[in-house]
Amino acid sequence: MSRTIPGRLHVVATPIGNLGDLSPRALDVLRGVDRIAAEDTRHTQQLLAAFGARATLVALHEHNEAAQSAQLVAQMLAGENIALVSDAGTPLVSDPGFRLVRAARDAGIAVSPVPGACAAIAALSVAGIASDRFAFEGFLPSKAAARRARLQALAAEPRTLIFYESSHRIAETLADAAQAFGPERHAALARELTKRFETVLDGSLPALAKRLAEDADQNRGEFVLIVEGAPEEDGGEALALGRRAFSLLREYLPPSQAARLAAEISGAPRKRLYAAADAAVPD
Known part of the structure; x- marks a missing residue:
């Protein structure tokens, strides 16, 4: 009984403006995969058309990524090769896609980067x-x-x-x-x-x-x-960590209590963290 060999997920960077920045390798991958998971299929269709390429497109965005990832993983386990692209640049950089990558890796599917533009x-x-x-x-x-x-x-x-x-x-x-x-x-x-x-x-x-x-x-x-x-400065990294912790904690706690906890977490001086409350002016 033959066993299906899983496909591969290609994470493909696309141009951020100049179409000349699409690499030959990226174009080969986009032309050769079974389908392309795109943030906006209309945008990606325009990119493919500019290079005379065709592909089966499926929408993958922040509102459907969890559900869509399961289907795409099943298709790759059945032997399909899939490319993941965003509207522009390298996928997952302030764009959806990490859930699909994680699901693919958890399923034992190979994930390959196809590097390119990143703003x-x-x-x-x-x-x-x-x-x-x-x-x-x-x-x-x-x-x-x-x-x-x-x-x-x-x-x-x-x-x-x-x-x-x-x-x-x-x-x-x-x-x-x-x-x-x-x-x-x-x-x-x-x-x-x-x-x-x-x-x-x-x-x-x-x-x-x-x-x-x-x-x-x-x-x-x-x-x-x-x-x-x-x-x-001395304690610079601790202060940076403390201020980040303080900014998160003060959304749920009084400033004095948030500063005390942030100081315990980071080791930064409590008074310097508490002083940050003056700079966070409400809208």
Whole structure:
């Protein structure tokens, strides 16, 4: 009795703007798999059409990933090869997909990366800011109070910080970041990377906010914000951990109690953590 050999899951990076960034290997994989799991099938269909490729597409997004993953794993166990793509860039970087990857690995299915474009790394490479240690924070909360609390929790982080932001909130995010990190913190703002109107601005956070205020065109598109890390200081890592813990705990506890618990968790001074409450101004 023959035994079916499981298929493979390919995690495929796609262009973030310039179609020339799709690698030959990625195109071969997309043309050769049995089906493609895509965040937005209409968007992926346009990408395939640009290269004269066809494929069976299935939607995989944050609202159906749990249920859809089980079906896709069953298909791979039956011998199908499947590619996972997001709308742009490397899947799972601020995009759905990790549940499918985990389910595939748990089922013993091989998972192969097909590397390519990633907006965060592309922006970091041209920012002129230290890149030996960095932390990717993705999208900040949309609500002002939560966004300010998150930024304040990162104020002592010594690693370079990478954020994604939309055109609707970039001005507010720059203002909140300047308040949390201070007016002298250096940053770079990459907009529409690899696309026709690509720009990369750098300077202090207030200076970047001023550039956007003076030029309406700079408020359009998709943004990656790179912020240099805080100066190293004694207990810097403990303070960064403590502020992050404090920002989470204060949503459920009075500030004094949240600061005490955060200090016990991190080893950071309680008074310095409690002082962070002043910066988290409600919306």
